[in-house]
Amino acid sequence: MADKSGNAFALTCFCPIKSGHEGEIAFADLIRYKLIDWGLDEDSPMAKVPNTYLCRYYVLDDVYSQSLPGTDFYDRWYAFWSIFSDDVRRKALPYEDHLKSKYLVFSANLHGDLDHWLRGMWRHAQGPLRDIWQYCYGFEMVNDEGSFVQYMRKCHRSADLFFDGSNDLPLQQQLRSLYLKQEFGKFVLESQGLPPAQLQQAWQAFAKRVDLHNPDGPAWRPGQTTLD
Amino acid sequence: MSNIAGKAYAMNVVTPIRWYFVWLNKLIFWLAIKIPGVLTGLITLSLIHYARWVIVSRNDFPHLSPEQPREELKYSYMFFFSNFNGSWDQYVDSFTFSIPGGLDLFWKWNIRYPNSVPLMPFHNYIRYNQVDTNHYYNATPLAASNDVKAAAAIMDSLQSFDKAVANLSPEEFQKQYFAVLRKHQNDLGDMQPTPIVSLAAHEVEMRRKRELAQHAHEHDHEGELHG
Numbered sequence: 013m014a015d016k017s018g019n020a021f022a023l024t025c026f027c028p029i030k031s032g033h034e035g036e037i038a039f040a041d042l043i044r045y046k047l048i049d050w051g052l053d054e055d056s057p058m059a060k061v062p063n064t065y066l067c068r069y070y071v072l073d074d075v076y077s078q079s080l081p082g083t084d085f086y087d088r089w090y091a092f093w094s095i096f097s098d099d100v101r102r103k104a105l106p107y108e109d110h111l112k113s114k115y116l117v118f119s120a121n122l123h124g125d126l127d128h129w130l131r132g133m134w135r136h137a138q139g140p141l142r143d144i145w146q147y148c149y150g151f152e153m154v155n156d157e158g159s160f161v162q163y164m165r166k167c168h169r170s171a172d173l174f175f176d177g178s179n180d181l182p183l184q185q186q187l188r189s190l191y192l193k194q195e196f197g198k199f200v201l202e203s204q205g206l207p208p209a210q211l212q213q214a215w216q217a218f219a220k221r222v223d224l225h226n227p228d229g230p231a232w233r234p235g236q237t238t239l240d
Numbered sequence: 241m242s243n244i245a246g247k248a249y250a251m252n253v254v255t256p257i258r259w260y261f262v263w264l265n266k267l268i269f270w271l272a273i274k275i276p277g278v279l280t281g282l283i284t285l286s287l288i289h290y291a292r293w294v295i296v297s298r299n300d301f302p303h304l305s306p307e308q309p310r311e312e313l314k315y316s317y318m319f320f321f322s323n324f325n326g327s328w329d330q331y332v333d334s335f336t337f338s339i340p341g342g343l344d345l346f347w348k349w350n351i352r353y354p355n356s357v358p359l360m361p362f363h364n365y366i367r368y369n370q371v372d373t374n375h376y377y378n379a380t381p382l383a384a385s386n387d388v389k390a391a392a393a394i395m396d397s398l399q400s401f402d403k404a405v406a407n408l409s410p411e412e413f414q415k416q417y418f419a420v421l422r423k424h425q426n427d428l429g430d431m432q433p434t435p436i437v438s439l440a441a442h443e444v445e446m447r448r449k450r451e452l453a454q455h456a457h458e459h460d461h462e463g464e465l466h467g
Contacts, residue, residue: 175292
């Protein structure tokens with residue numbers, strides 16, 4: 013399983029959407045509209061879920077049929093043999109595939125244990141999650157943290173390759189370090205050219221203000237978009 | 241549609257692959273994990289937060305209820321998810337120009353993959369197979385991937401530095417302080433809200449502000465009537 017990279021986990025779920033509609037709007041479109049209507053950044057329901065680095069939702073209506081020319085192995089093979097037969101050329105065309113259900117695709121990059129994170133997701137965002145997932149097959153069985161974890165496990169498909177280009181620290185530590193980086197940048201500018209004794213005093217005041225050694229000291233908020 | 245959250249862009253690409261080549265693609269991914277150096281190109285592209293490839297076999301789409309029809313697909317499907325900084329063009333072009341070989345290695349067995357070079361057929365292929373995100377959340381929208389990594393390094397350094405300089409003379413302190421600055425001179429970039437790179441996201445934000453203002457106005461008006 014390639015879902016893990018250190019302490020970072022790549023969760024990918026494909027949740028089949030029921031075929032049906034409410035009024036004149038298909039369930040898949042209702043999900044889409046509701047997701048678009050969720051708050052952004054700090055106002056997203058996912059901002060309340062601890063240790064969520066990044067996550068996304070999209071509705072997969074269907075798969076894609078390829079029509080443009082390509083360079084895969086078979087294209088070259090058929091390109092050669094089609095010199096002799098038009099049948100071969102026609103056989104080179106890709107099939108047209110269609111899904112029978114639409115899928116809600118949910119992908120998250122998170123820190124730590126998956127079950128623990130899923131329980132936190134249910135605990136902190138239960139209302140909005142129900143609002144979305146009510147249109148999915150099998151979700152009627154979900155009524156608590158445990159059944160939510162089971163449901164998501166059924167929808168989960170493992171990654172074949174997970175690349176972590178960031179780091180796998182707990183989110184709170186990332187947010188704390190970003191705050192310190194920003195504040196330290198300001199300190200560097202403000203203290204430029206100070207004599208050694210004043211610089212040392214300024215540093216001590218800075219370390220106290222940002223509570224440098226306290227892991228629970230000031231930090232950015234999850235999803236914060238302004239520097240207020 | 242919300243492909244952008246702060247400085248991150250969410251890309252989703254869905255591409256078909258012949259079912260009997262899935263094992264080969266999975267083997268390539270497995271080797272990429274096992275052999276150090278295969279992912280060096282990706283690491284060099286430091287604009288990526290996280291990326292993943294998930295291959296769902298044609299018979300492996302979740303089936304959760306007897307009422308749900310079973311899929312009857314001819315191909316298996318490879319799902320690619322990436323979170324990166326910058327624009328779509330910058331990202332796709334950087335793949336083409338920096339790691340064309342690695343990219344071809346991962347997609348080579350997908351139906352009608354055009355190769356990463358030349359650029360335009362590759363652009364067309366990605367655009368054609370891309371699905372827009374409906375909701376995208378980023379816990380650190382003010383920070384690029386490099387900021388997150390730099391911040392962790394700075395925090396460690398500052399904590400060690402503070403302990404090390406506790407009893408030093410001012411002159412010795414200054415010397416150590418300059419050493420820390422030199423070490424992190426490339427990490428100290430100021431982080432600011434992102435400029436608008438998506439008019440769609442900007443419009444959503446503006447609409448939300450208008451709605452909130454209207455709601456507040458109506459609330460005040462009701463208060464006046466009842467008062």
